Amino acid sequence: MTAASITVSETPLVLYVLRRADDALVLGHRLSEWCGHAPMMEEDMAMANMGLDLLGQARELYGYAAKVEGKDNDEDKLAYLRDVRQYRNLLLLEQPNGDFARTMTRQFFYAAFSDLYWRAMMASRDTTLAAIAAKSEKESAYHLRHSSEWMVRLGDGTEESHRRAQLAVDDLWAFTGEMFAVDDSERGLIDAGIAIDPESLRTQWLATVARVIDEATLKLPANDWMQKGGRIGQHTEHLGHLLSELQSMQRTFPGATW
Amino acid sequence: MATPNSPLWEVFIRSRNGLAHKHVGSLHAADATLALQAARDIYTRRGEGLSIWVVPSSAITASDPSEKGMMFEPAESKIYRHPTFYDVPEEVGHM
Amino acid sequence: MYTQALNSSDGEDRFVEDATRAAAFQARIDADERIEPNDWMPAAYRKTLTRQISQHAHSEIVGMLPEGNWITRAPSLRRKAALLAKVQDECGHGLYLYAAAETLGSSREELVDAMLSGKSRYSSIFNYPTLTWADIGAIGWLVDGAAIMNQIPLCRCSYGPYARAMIRVCKEESFHQRQGFEIMLTLARGTEEQKAMAQNALDRWWWPVLMMFGPPDQASQHSDTSTKWKIKRFSNDELRQKFVDATVPQAEFLGLTIPDPGMTQDSEGHWRYSEIDWTEFKQVLAGNGPCNRDRLAARRKAHEEGAWVREAAAAYAAKRESRRTAQAAE
Numbered sequence: 001m002t003a004a005s006i007t008v009s010e011t012p013l014v015l016y017v018l019r020r021a022d023d024a025l026v027l028g029h030r031l032s033e034w035c036g037h038a039p040m041m042e043e044d045m046a047m048a049n050m051g052l053d054l055l056g057q058a059r060e061l062y063g064y065a066a067k068v069e070g071k072d073n074d075e076d077k078l079a080y081l082r083d084v085r086q087y088r089n090l091l092l093l094e095q096p097n098g099d100f101a102r103t104m105t106r107q108f109f110y111a112a113f114s115d116l117y118w119r120a121m122m123a124s125r126d127t128t129l130a131a132i133a134a135k136s137e138k139e140s141a142y143h144l145r146h147s148s149e150w151m152v153r154l155g156d157g158t159e160e161s162h163r164r165a166q167l168a169v170d171d172l173w174a175f176t177g178e179m180f181a182v183d184d185s186e187r188g189l190i191d192a193g194i195a196i197d198p199e200s201l202r203t204q205w206l207a208t209v210a211r212v213i214d215e216a217t218l219k220l221p222a223n224d225w226m227q228k229g230g231r232i233g234q235h236t237e238h239l240g241h242l243l244s245e246l247q248s249m250q251r252t253f254p255g256a257t258w
Numbered sequence: 259m260a261t262p263n264s265p266l267w268e269v270f271i272r273s274r275n276g277l278a279h280k281h282v283g284s285l286h287a288a289d290a291t292l293a294l295q296a297a298r299d300i301y302t303r304r305g306e307g308l309s310i311w312v313v314p315s316s317a318i319t320a321s322d323p324s325e326k327g328m329m330f331e332p333a334e335s336k337i338y339r340h341p342t343f344y345d346v347p348e349e350v351g352h353m
Numbered sequence: 354m355y356t357q358a359l360n361s362s363d364g365e366d367r368f369v370e371d372a373t374r375a376a377a378f379q380a381r382i383d384a385d386e387r388i389e390p391n392d393w394m395p396a397a398y399r400k401t402l403t404r405q406i407s408q409h410a411h412s413e414i415v416g417m418l419p420e421g422n423w424i425t426r427a428p429s430l431r432r433k434a435a436l437l438a439k440v441q442d443e444c445g446h447g448l449y450l451y452a453a454a455e456t457l458g459s460s461r462e463e464l465v466d467a468m469l470s471g472k473s474r475y476s477s478i479f480n481y482p483t484l485t486w487a488d489i490g491a492i493g494w495l496v497d498g499a500a501i502m503n504q505i506p507l508c509r510c511s512y513g514p515y516a517r518a519m520i521r522v523c524k525e526e527s528f529h530q531r532q533g534f535e536i537m538l539t540l541a542r543g544t545e546e547q548k549a550m551a552q553n554a555l556d557r558w559w560w561p562v563l564m565m566f567g568p569p570d571q572a573s574q575h576s577d578t579s580t581k582w583k584i585k586r587f588s589n590d591e592l593r594q595k596f597v598d599a600t601v602p603q604a605e606f607l608g609l610t611i612p613d614p615g616m617t618q619d620s621e622g623h624w625r626y627s628e629i630d631w632t633e634f635k636q637v638l639a640g641n642g643p644c645n646r647d648r649l650a651a652r653r654k655a656h657e658e659g660a661w662v663r664e665a666a667a668a669y670a671a672k673r674e675s676r677r678t679a680q681a682a683e
Contacts, residue, residue: 025430029425032424032425032433032437033424033425035417035421035424035437035440035441035444036417036418036421036440036444036651036655037421037651037654037655038655038659039655039658039659039660039661039662039663040659040662040663041414041444041447041448041451042448043659043662044417044441044444045441045444045445045448048437048438048440048441048444049441051437052434052437052438052441055430055433055434055437056434058430059430059431059434062430075430076429076430079430080428080429099658100659100662152669153665153666153669154662154665156669156672157664157665157666157668157669158661158664158665158668160661160664160665161661161662161664161665161668164661245425245426246425246426248426249426249427249428249486250428250429253428253544253546253547256428256543256544256546256547257539257543258428258429258432258486258536258539258540258543
């Protein structure tokens with residue numbers, strides 16, 4: 001016996017909120033995978049803190065998505081009972097942890113974006129999203145600070161750390177474009193002042209990224225081909241494995257309360 | 259399996275405005291920036307702080323406990339430094 | 354806690370015994386004074402404490418693994434956040450304890466290396482596997498419950514830095530046992546399958562948890578001196594009995610059966626448990642528990658694979674320092 005996936009009525013606002021909820025959950029989950037295995041115990045503490053921030057964001061966003069949808073879904077059904085094609089997160093965030101350089105690079109690329117994103121979203125006409133943004137902005141600002149400090153240390157540390165950091169930057173770069181993409185369903189929300197246009201954040205994002213990468217003595221790749229698909233449920237191979245673990249209990253024991 | 263020792267830092271936290279920073283513990287970090295972030299992650303997970311200081315442990319000079327007598331006992335006999343040394347009649351009120 | 358640097362002036366002296374000083378030291382302990390890092394202390398006191406505090410720290414760190422095994426599979430977002438926070442707390446407690454141990458003169462690196470090489474132990478309980486979600490409930494309820502019994506008296510231990518670390522740990526751990534009990538309660542009130550899961554977890558964890566308190570009093574080798582030095586305030590058997598007495602009614606509330614059919618209540622209300630299988634305990638301590646090898650392998654892997662990160666941080670710090678001195682020289 002396994003629990004079947006739910007259906008979600010993805011109105012533009014539900015879809016918009018789910019996308020951000022999935023971002024937070026998937027990245028939070030990835031960070032939680034480190035717990036007990038970090039390169040130093042101090043960093044176990046740091047990654048768990050960031051993971052907890054993201055899990056908190058995910059819960060608020062799922063709760064809001066469920067409320068807007070107005071059916072009988074809740075945060076756990078949305079998280080645990082949608083399959084890989086129903087997940088809407090950025091491809092960047094589902095990429096495996098790899099080594100510490102890869103984890104920090106993923107965090108850095110995303111935090112440099114989410115810091116700007118949540119700050120801008122504080123002006124959303126949707127008061128719930130504006131409130132979530134106000135809390136998330138402070139968390140993202142710290143994630144950016146922490147990951148930037150590590151980018152610099154790894155890039156400008158030893159030959160080995162430089163090599164690993166550069167490889168991570170090269171491999172993950174193609175997943176950064178998706179953060180700025182907008183589709184028709186989001187365009188309407190942007191016009192209504194509920195969402196912000198991520199394109200407006202691109203220059204500042206690039207400036208932050210370039211400054212840190214430069215200080216880290218690393219180089220941004222010249223290749224500007226960008227992968228996309230996460231927002232419409234076309235993922236990399238990694239997400240299915242993540243979900244099979246994340247959802248195993250809810251799928252195995254349908255309807256149980258934990 | 260010898261690992262090089264990373265520097266030790268002492269952590270001081272101001273829990274509320276108006277209070278002094280208080281020693282809460284120590285941690286290891288390669289430099290001051292990482293030490294400050296680690297202090298935040300290790301010692302303020304439950305909203306314990308508004309301000310953090312980190313100080314290299316090696317920068318602290320401590321008094322020697324075996325010199326406790328010379329250092330601190332002379333102060334003990336100076337009872338006239340304490341208000342209770344002086345008699346003021348009760349009817350004078352609080353002073 | 355304090356600084357390791359403060360102790361270095363003692364040099365090799367710290368191992369030299371001195372009868373007069375030893376008597377004065379014991380008098381301070383008897384007067385309930387706290388011993389601080391810079392104070393003179395008998396070498397054996399230092400050694401006992403270093404062993405005990407570092408083993409305690411290792412236990413917190415290794416203890417992250419069995420519970421960490423379920424963070425990615427926690428069955429709800431609320432449980433997932435609580436478990437991640439709890440396992441993270443254990444890491445924090447490990448760090449407080451290493452810092453307390455370091456005040457006795459050994460570096461954290463030395464202490465960690467002793468654990469990784471198998472020279473220094475951690476609590477035998479973490480060599481058992483977490484097979485189902487109910488094990489997360491059982492660990493919180495029973496393992497943390499037992500740990501708290503052990504730790505509360507340590508808040509008054511004669512060594513200042515250890516006592517202070519324990520006060521912080523106990524304060525933070527108060528949510529751990531409640532979290533575990535709540536998981537068990539939810540299972541006990543759930544489906545038949547969930548109830549069976551909870552009972553099975555209790556069956557597997559009960560005896561190993563009783564062993565956590567250590568060998569019976571007549572067989573314990575460290576108890577006498579530890580009591581004299583006020584490191585230990587209650588004997589293993591006293592604490593074990595206290596734990597059993599507290600836990601029996603809780604199990605009853607959950608509707609679960611403690612896997613000890615021979616257990617009876619005596620005239621004073623104490624629950625008398627059956628003979629503990631100390632052979633199993635000795636085997637687990639000797640490295641033959643179900644997970645000893647896995648636990649050490651996981652910690653070694655994290656340590657070895659993290660080496661390049663620690664080296665990078667150190668290299669960067671050195672570079673920045675030399676740039677700063679170069680600038681200052683200009």
